[in-house]
Amino acid sequence: MSPKRILIYRLGSLGDTVMALPAFHKIRQAYPDADITLLTNSPVANKAAPLASVLGEGYFFNRVLAYPVGTRNPAVLLGLVKQIRGLKIDTVVNLAGVRILKTLFKTKLTVFRDWLFFKAAGVKNTIGFPSVLADFELSVDKTTGDLEWEAKRLARRIQVLGHIALDDDSYWDLKFSNEEIKTAGEKLAPLAAGRPFIAASTGTKSQVNDWEEHNWLNLLKRLSPLLPGWQLVMVGGPDEFDQATRCIETWGGVGLNLCGQTSPRVSGVILKQAKVFIGHDSGPMHLAAAGGTPCAAVFSARHFPRQWYPRGNFNKIIYHKTDCAGCELDVCVVQQKKCILSVTTDEVIGAVMEILDPEKLNNINA
Structure with missing residues (x-):
């Protein structure tokens, strides 16, 4: 029975x-x-x-x-x-x-x-x-x-x-309800219809996983000219709203700050519609991957490789395996986060562009 x-x-x-x-x-x-x-x-x-x-x-x-x-x-x-x-x-x-x-x-x-x-x-x-x-x-x-x-x-x-x-x-499948799908559509309404968008999140629960704001701002400043007409949607918690605002200002194009504005499940519906997600090893990264959105993910070496990678075959993981890999630390002081801070802006830009595929981009941007 x-x-x-x-x-x-x-x-x-x-x-x-x-x-x-x-x-x-x-x-x-x-x-x-x-x-x-x-x-x-x-x-x-x-x-x-x-x-x-x-x-x-x-x-x-x-x-x-x-x-x-x-x-x-x-x-x-x-x-x-x-x-x-x-x-x-x-x-x-x-x-x-x-x-x-x-x-x-x-x-x-x-x-x-x-x-x-x-x-x-x-x-x-x-x-x-x-x-x-x-x-x-x-x-x-x-x-x-x-x-x-x-x-x-x-x-x-x-x-x-x-x-x-x-x-x-x-x-x-997270089994999103019709109401959650409707709410996500309302949240995305300010974006220009028919134009693709990137989703990003700079948040993380652990200090050791934080790539730091100056890197994010440099990334978005350099990435924006490579994707003319593309829009940026920032997701995350309410405490990330101010940093997300600075990210959108740096992006320079159309942007939408939804930090603290949506539930995790409504964020999942939104992330599912993005062409690519950029973020840390974090909850939003896993949420985006669950919906089939490829991720350009910046990892610390807090864990050894692969255990907590997002699902999917089209993600690009930027992970530097340092001699202190697998430390399991939440806060890194002695090594000063040398694993994640050794990740360069060029690496992340390369990951994003490889996911998006330049040939397809030409058709989208035309």
């Missing part, structure tokens, strides 16, 4: 959610009539969008339970156990990332503790809990020679539900 009441355990924000999209689709495909509860951190730290606000309502889940990340309060955890018991959850699908600790034993112990928690909540069946060595550590993908891609790791963990074709667009 198929499970009727499922709980999906996934923490994170915008980028983490997009990487898990194929897994969310597979769960709904496997259990089309199930009542699904999403257990996630809400609100997430800093300015990141909560996972539930990225997935939308009505398709991927029926309700949300807030997971108290980092709490040691027994009363809070007991309250969560009671909520799960009250929902009569029969199956948990674990999409959480593994917290890799100093020793393999401690990592496995943490996973076992999570499993015991759900068992204490009366859950009979569990899917997606780490079971092989590759689940408990950062593993090299034999196909690429780089770290295993996050979307592939999740697909492997829940392969009992069936194969996930990660190159199939349908697995990256």
Whole structure:
């Protein structure tokens, strides 16, 4: 008998959610009539969008339970156990990332503790809990020679539900509503009809991933003459509005500042209509890629290559693998961000122009 009441355990924000999209689709495909509860951190730290606000309502889940990340309060955890018991959850699908600790034993112990928690909540069946060595550590993908891609790791963990074709667009569909599509159209109304636009975002949650404003301004100043008649749309959070304004002023042509003006999902509809997205390793980058928009992405070497790359075969990733790669730092002081700040404007311009293809540009600009 198929499970009727499922709980999906996934923490994170915008980028983490997009990487898990194929897994969310597979769960709904496997259990089309199930009542699904999403257990996630809400609100997430800093300015990141909560996972539930990225997935939308009505398709991927029926309700949300807030997971108290980092709490040691027994009363809070007991309250969560009671909520799960009250929902009569029969199956948990674990999409959480593994917290890799100093020793393999401690990592496995943490996973076992999570499993015991759900068992204490009366859950009979569990899917997606780490079971092989590759689940408990950062593993090299034999196909690429780089770290295993996050979307592939999740697909492997829940392969009992069936194969996930990660190159199939349908697995990256955010199921935008008609209202969200209409709102996006209204937001884009000030642009000149029929003229293409570039989307960009200078925001990032981590200081180490920030390419810095002077580089962005230099990029846009030099890129604008290469794309006569093209328009620029800036997306991001409200705290990025002023910087986005300066970017549009530097662009010099038609521009639209939507920072803080749209929800993550409406931004996703907008990004889907752009010819190219330029930005950091960030949530908006993953959102653009999910919609099929190729990305020119400026990466730090905070992570090793490929683990958090955007989906799609037409992206251009600018990544400099320095001797300190894989540091996992949020703030880089000692090395002064030498990885990302060694990325040149010429490299990013080259990536954008290669994506857009000069021959096609001649037809568009004519």
